[in-house]
Amino acid sequence: MRAEWQRRDLRTPLRLLDAPYRDxxxxxxxxxxxxxGGSERAVITVFVPEYVVxxxxxxxxxxxxxxxxKARLLQQPGVVVVNVPFHLGRRERGWLAGDPEVAAPGPPA
Incomplete structure (x- = not known):
């Protein structure tokens, strides 16, 4: 994950948290x-990946x-939850296909 984050030169810092027992x-x-930062007006956005099956x-x-x-996050004041769909087995068709190393399919010859 770290290597991919660095390879893409993303400006948002990556913070990895240990989660024992996958909790x-x-x-x-x-x-x-x-x-x-102690501010009651702060808004935190959490992106939650969801599989589309x-x-x-x-x-x-x-x-x-x-x-x-999501159920726990929605109870937290100042937290916005954003669902990010991930289509299983359809990487080449979705928005994730924007990877420059993956050739986009062209029109039929």
Whole structure:
């Protein structure tokens, strides 16, 4: 993750948090609590990736952590949650295809 972030030369600093037992909620809420600088007017935006699956029943297997996390974040004052769809198996068709190393498909010959 760090190498990819540096390779893309993103200006937003990357902060990786350890999450023992894959429980991201407590660690993230603690981190967010320290970001506002004590201001009640501060707004924190949290981007939550969500899988978009082909079949309805696949939702049972995916997105459970995202749903729990969103439920907790929505209870926090000054926190905005942004859902970011990620289409499983369709990277070449979505907005993620903007990677300059991935050739865009051209018109049929």
């Amino acid at each position: 991201v909620g407590d660690r993230l809420l603690h981190h967010i609590a320290g970001l506002g 082909a079949r309805w029943w696949q939702n049972v297997l995916h997105n459970q952590t995202a749903l729990r996390l």
